Amino acid sequence: MDGGSAANAGRDLRPTDAPPLDGSAPFDLIVVGAGINGAAVAREAALSGLRVLLLDRGDLGAGTSSASSRLIHGGLRYLEYAEIGLVYESLAERERLLRTAPHLVEPLELCIPFYAGARRRPWQIRFGLTLYDLLSAGLSAGKSVPNHSSLSRAELLARLPGLRADGLVGGASYFDAQARYPERLVLENVRDAVEHGARLMTYTQVTRIRVEGGRVTGVDWRAADGATGSAAAALVVNAAGPWVDEVLGPIKHTRLIGGTKGSHLIAAQFPNAPRSGVYVEAGSDGRPLFILPWNGLVLVGTTDERYDGDASAATIDRTELEYLAGETERVFPAAAGLAGRALYTQTGVRPLPHRPKGKEGAITRRHLIRRHRSAAGLYSIVGGKLTTHRALAEDVLRVLRRRHLPRLARTSPTRDRPLPGALGAAERDALLEQVGARLGAAQARRLWHVYGAASGRIARLAERPGLDRPLRGAGSVLVAELVHALEHEWAKTLADILQRRCMAGLDASFGLGVAATAAAELERLGLWDRARAAEELGRYRELAARHGAGRLA
Numbered sequence: 001m002d003g004g005s006a007a008n009a010g011r012d013l014r015p016t017d018a019p020p021l022d023g024s025a026p027f028d029l030i031v032v033g034a035g036i037n038g039a040a041v042a043r044e045a046a047l048s049g050l051r052v053l054l055l056d057r058g059d060l061g062a063g064t065s066s067a068s069s070r071l072i073h074g075g076l077r078y079l080e081y082a083e084i085g086l087v088y089e090s091l092a093e094r095e096r097l098l099r100t101a102p103h104l105v106e107p108l109e110l111c112i113p114f115y116a117g118a119r120r121r122p123w124q125i126r127f128g129l130t131l132y133d134l135l136s137a138g139l140s141a142g143k144s145v146p147n148h149s150s151l152s153r154a155e156l157l158a159r160l161p162g163l164r165a166d167g168l169v170g171g172a173s174y175f176d177a178q179a180r181y182p183e184r185l186v187l188e189n190v191r192d193a194v195e196h197g198a199r200l201m202t203y204t205q206v207t208r209i210r211v212e213g214g215r216v217t218g219v220d221w222r223a224a225d226g227a228t229g230s231a232a233a234a235l236v237v238n239a240a241g242p243w244v245d246e247v248l249g250p251i252k253h254t255r256l257i258g259g260t261k262g263s264h265l266i267a268a269q270f271p272n273a274p275r276s277g278v279y280v281e282a283g284s285d286g287r288p289l290f291i292l293p294w295n296g297l298v299l300v301g302t303t304d305e306r307y308d309g310d311a312s313a314a315t316i317d318r319t320e321l322e323y324l325a326g327e328t329e330r331v332f333p334a335a336a337g338l339a340g341r342a343l344y345t346q347t348g349v350r351p352l353p354h355r356p357k358g359k360e361g362a363i364t365r366r367h368l369i370r371r372h373r374s375a376a377g378l379y380s381i382v383g384g385k386l387t388t389h390r391a392l393a394e395d396v397l398r399v400l401r402r403r404h405l406p407r408l409a410r411t412s413p414t415r416d417r418p419l420p421g422a423l424g425a426a427e428r429d430a431l432l433e434q435v436g437a438r439l440g441a442a443q444a445r446r447l448w449h450v451y452g453a454a455s456g457r458i459a460r461l462a463e464r465p466g467l468d469r470p471l472r473g474a475g476s477v478l479v480a481e482l483v484h485a486l487e488h489e490w491a492k493t494l495a496d497i498l499q500r501r502c503m504a505g506l507d508a509s510f511g512l513g514v515a516a517t518a519a520a521e522l523e524r525l526g527l528w529d530r531a532r533a534a535e536e537l538g539r540y541r542e543l544a545a546r547h548g549a550g551r552l553a
């Protein structure tokens, strides 16, 4: 296929009725930040019939939302802090996501080993798990995962043969869910918003929130290419995650965010690595730790420490790496030497409410919607979880309706609405068969878990000459997916494509095994010139180095 035809492929995502960006006609709502929360708010608002502008200074989901532990969970831990409401809401959202995004969110079994001398006694954990079951039993949405079960020492060792037996007295198993790629959850929220008229501008930084006469009137922005402009709206939601205070700039407010840094270590599976998730109390400080099967690898996390630095520059430090590796080795002796064998790491800053004192783990994970009295119509989002993004968006719209938009419908349009990539079982099977007939069954399954219903479009794109072959080194990622990312999914850089679209960037090499080929293919297709391809590759390698990747390059 020549570059020209690739460049003309797919023009299906252009908004039709959004106001122009010269500030001459107002939007109903401007959302700052396209992480999971901003994306969900934009979706909720667009589906409610509002004219929405969504801006991000980088790519969709490239902030905290791509640095989470990737769990869609009720949060068993929060029961220790009596956060019953948060757990109930999270369990309800977990259930919804299992139904509305079955290609992206799947049930995950987690085992909890009980060791003699641990801070949390077996009866306390069993009590928590029973409460967890009771809370999920009461959900109006129903419950699709099994209740917890107690396990004897022998049963647990049979399930987790690599587990340290010394001091083990028994255990339990329960279910939550995992979003292998939360990056794609963000994208599908944005897609639904855009398909309902929202306008999206990535790589466009909000430089000022405009306030006149005590009311918010819009935002000023600056794009990565230097272009500047403004957009008008009487309502602005600041969903900039750990950067919420920075976005507010000179607007009078007390500090909202007190971020805590959390890091993960990603490694190849060690001998007898667990097939289910393992939730264990750290021996050194009693904090709960997850050791999770993820994407064919093992993901260990997380740490939780107050962080006042630049959230964009947060990276794992030596102490965190050794803590995560040491605690894994304590329960899985075959993981010995894990710190030295980490493939890469991921670090994010939780946008939690500012609480200068007390234990980090005790800071609420509930979301708060802050109204700014000095700028009527301006709201900032504090806290929240990946799991509860839809509920947060519903709450934001409820606040906007109560205070500003009384005529807006009262029912939430997203409550039971499948994400754009979701399909029912029969339609999914038909799609898998159709894509499988062209590209093979394994490829069809992989595409389904990345793109859902859009895998049909990838398969059609792959019919074009030159787009049907896999990228060298990536196993099965197709050249067609690179084109799809640029033309149908708002990707702009190599990192956007590999890390947040085709997901090859989350393989064992952090995508370094394919980065050069991908850049070369885009140059061959005429989508990038030689200088651009080289620049993108250089930037991608820098990103990988910041994540500690590179040994496999």
Ligand SMILES: Cc1cc2nc3c(=O)[nH]c(=O)nc-3n(C[C@H](O)[C@H](O)[C@H](O)COP(=O)(O)OP(=O)(O)OC[C@H]3O[C@@H](n4cnc5c(N)ncnc54)[C@H](O)[C@@H]3O)c2cc1C
Pocket (backbone or CB within 6 Å): 032, 033, 034, 035, 036, 037, 038, 039, 055, 056, 057, 058, 059, 060, 061, 062, 063, 064, 065, 066, 067, 068, 069, 070, 071, 072, 073, 204, 205, 206, 207, 239, 240, 241, 242, 243, 247, 261, 262, 263, 302, 347, 348, 349, 350, 351, 381, 383, 384, 385, 386, 387, 388
């Ligand atoms: C280590 C860790 C583990 C976690 N694990 C889980 C988990 O397993 N399950 C779970 O449910 N939750 C988890 N969370 C919480 C969850 O990840 C976050 O609460 C959530 O991702 C926050 O999303 P957000 O959209 O508010 O922020 P972000 O994803 O950070 O998005 C904010 C966006 O604002 C943009 N922005 C900033 N400034 C500007 C500007 N001036 N103009 C335009 N755009 C701007 C940024 O570029 C960014 O894209 C975890 C968090 C961390 C850190």
